[in-house]
Amino acid sequence: MEIEFAPHVEEIKRALDNEIDESNIIAELKKLLEYRVPLSEAKRSLIKKYGGGEKSIVRKLGDIHVGDRNIEVTAQVLEISKKTINVKNAEKTVFSGILGDETAARSFTAWDDFDLNAGDVVKITQAYVRNWQERPEINFGGRSKVTKLTSKIQINHDSGIKKLRELKDGDINIHTMFTILNIESHDINTKDGTKNILSGIAADEETKLPFTAWVILPELAAGSTVEVKNAYIRSFRGVPTININENSMATKLDKELEYKGTGRASIGDIVSKDGAYDITIKGNILSIRPGSGLIARCPGCSRVIQKGMCRVHGKVDEKMDMRIKAIIDDGTGALTLVLDAGLTQKICGYTIEEAQQVARAAMSQKAVEEEIKRKLVGKMLAARGNMSKGEFGITLVASSVWEPQETTVEKASELLGRIAV
Secondary structure (H helix, E strand, O other): OOHHHHHHHHHHHHHOOOOOOHHHHHHHHHHHHHOOOOHHHHHHHHHHHOOOOOOOEEOOHHHOOOOOOOEEEEEEEEEEEEEEEEEOOEEEEEEEEEEEOOOOEEEEEEOOOOOOOOOOEEEEEEEEEEEEOOEEEEEEOOOOEEEEEOOOOOOOOOOOEEOHHHOOOOOOOEEEEEEEEEEEEEEEEEOOEEEEEEEEEEEOOOOEEEEEEOOOOOOOOOOOEEEEEEEEEEEEOOEEEEEEOOOOEEEEEOOOOOOOOOOEOOHHHHOOOOEEEEEEEEEEEEEEOOOOEEEEEOOOOOOEEEOOEEOOOEEOOOEEEEEEEEEEEOOOOEEEEEEOHHHHHHHHOOOHHHHHHHHHHHOOOHHHHHHHHHHHOOOEEEEEEEEEEEOOEEEEEEEEEEOOOOOHHHHHHHHHHHHHO
């Protein structure tokens, strides 16, 4: 039955730039035909439903949302690189980078070669927006039209100096100051070949943030304090990251901004932010979420899999792993705390192999999750790591975890103090 639909499905996919899952097209096409909608009209209806053949809607980058279709944006290419990905067991070259206008900077993926270069001002029609690392990303390909413009976009006015704690994803025209705690160079692949870039950690008196420099500037060196103008912010793995490119200016200052922060934060303070880097929280474990304990991963892409089946690589020889996803609360707020296998072993006291023995003895992997609940629920833990916010809530992926060494007297004093207030 599905074979006879193949040419019609391919026609619809071509009109939609192949962005819709084939099984969804077949299911919806069958449903329309069951209601006696003519085949030609059913195809037109599906193409229209998913955005094909409609006039583009003009959007500023600051106004785009995940799920937007048929949008038109005019922006400057701030950076671009080339990479090869695997699509349906075939290699495909795509181009990704950052677009900027007067309102924001957003990541993009071009599924065809539009001969884009950093600095180009372009008008893109028939684009759509997908979720990438919990942020909206512009996508465009075969049915999109990209026109290079001679006009300029004014995105380099000074927005006033900001502290690092004030920066958030999508910010442009950033003017800030920081001391470089560490910095290193590495190579990436761009459409024009290998490019050397710099990355490191910036800090002011109270906040740390990662940064990336797409140009090699002598002012950027470990220990230097710099004033940076016309940078932009792009979240990477949920953490706001300072980006410096050829349009940015960096000036070395004759002073040092000493980082005095303890890194300790209340959960209530950080949940209002887009993300946070290298922070420490402390709270009680309220519950252990499903998916904790023993899990199986694909050895190729590390995705969590079930019954040896990876949605990308198909049937694979699963690799066993262990993790904890716990809800931690400090009285000001709550978030999900994620511990990898090493930290799970540190807190719970057994290795992946020992956890497998527990599962075999009980003839169920759920036994490991139940053992974790028994050990941790109600316990106070402190953890250090990076916080991100996405469609699945607020998460802190820990780089270290420990049980705070607080005496009963100290706890009693704290409680008496609260009662007195």
